[in-house]
Amino acid sequence: MALGFDAADYFNDRFLFISMLESILSILIISSTEGFYCMDRLIKSSVGFRGTNNEHDLRIVRKLLSENGFRTMASDSNTHKDVVRALTAFQKTNFIYVTGIVMPNCTTFKTLKQKINIINRSGYDSVHPRYSACNMRPSQDCLNLMRQYEKYQQYPYDDQTAKRINRYCKGATVGYGHLIVNAQQFEKYRNGMSMSEATKLFNKNLEEFVLAVQQCVKTRVSQNEFDALVMLTYNIGSGNDRKRSGLFYSNVLKIVNGESVDDLYSAWKLYTISQGNVMNGLIHRRRSEYEVFVGKGYTKI
Template identity: 35%
Template sequence: MNKIIGSVGRNGKNLPADVALIQKLLNAQKIPGQVTPLKVDGKMGSKTISRIEVFQKKILKMVLFDGRVDPDGRTFTKLVGSATEPETKNSDNHEFSPMGMDLLKSIEQLATMPYDDQTGDDITEWVKGATIGYGHLILNAEWPKYKYGITQDEALELFHSDLTPYVNTVKTKVTADITQNEFDAMVILTFNIGRTAFTNSSVLKMVNNPYATTAYTNLEAAWKAWNKSQGVVNRGLTKRRQAEWDIFNKGIYQKW
């Protein structure tokens, strides 16, 4: 259910979750002259305030527009009532979005020199967790190629190459009609847990069939269960799963 706790906009409380919801609702509007979507990051800024004002002026026809959305106010009621539903389509017709790409890059972080993914330490010899670029796991046979590092452009090229199989897995394994943000969230999840794990997961079963019998009461629980490293709950993975779920469920693209 769409609701905000406090006011959003000029002189508002501007709680991050409330701001993100208003940004998402504004992006769902067809406002004349407003083509570029707002960044859904939960941060109040001049662009969000300006978009609220334009909505009030052009859609609500308000003479005295204040750039603020109140929980029980006219602006919020109209935003919720007139928001267009996100387009759903077969996963095979989706591509990983620029917003998803940028978020995944910020999560994985660029490393132009090899490091041990298990410890975060720089390395000069190959180890099992040897990593470079945007989360590229270096095979033993690849070590001579990457041991002296790579450029940022090479890292980006490697990232795109690495990403393709994960995108294709989501495109081929998801049979339900989904939105762009749902597709992006599943690509980011799959990139982290692996293609085989995603293919065999309760997440995929429940996305394809909401009535599927699994060990979990709902899709959110199944998604967030992927928060363990070597059998132990990992704080970083817990936060990552929440960020992915926010993309899937709310269309909020924000790193923790």
């Protein structure tokens, strides 16, 4: 008895057998017009500003840009300037550091393949000019809104109950939201502080959080986006390595930096809990900050 099998006998249908072979071959054969990597929508080298820009990779990037809603010229065009413009717009829209170039396995290419277009997200600010965060400062509108939320309190109070306290407790606060860290510091502020002292302390404390946003945000942002991030960071902290909390560990930062395609507002409104309790004040504050971020104005809710 011979080993193996006769394919024609097995299928009992010569035409079915040939049809199946053709289907398998159509998957394995490399298309002469698209190239091998097109099967997985991969590119071999850089595309865009000062990129290698070979014909095969240009074709793939154009197709992905088009699927994400960013139109380019005809795919048989021998110029790549249209791709640079479209890539720049795509990166701005998706909070990715703007370079006008895409490379294999970079954030831009991964986001392109996911076909997620942030410009369709509710309220995305695509109007205001954008700058490098490391050179930015909070606006006066930002400072005014922050002081509205913090409110000047001459004497120490419990941030959970908003009631004045005569001895230290966790959450003891004074001035414009200055958190008292221990009983010794509480004694310093027991008899209160003037508005002038509170303003100076607020401005001094703020620098830590402005610096955190300047250093952590890697994409170009508008003034209102920068302001909103400063307000959020002032409230949640810049980064606590032990607790892995604060802006540095937040999903908000990952989304803004183009490292995540999660919903920004969902990530933003996670920060509504204080000492294990959901706080209505924090719910309103997060909404207000987010509306600043998307360009809807500086309004206390």
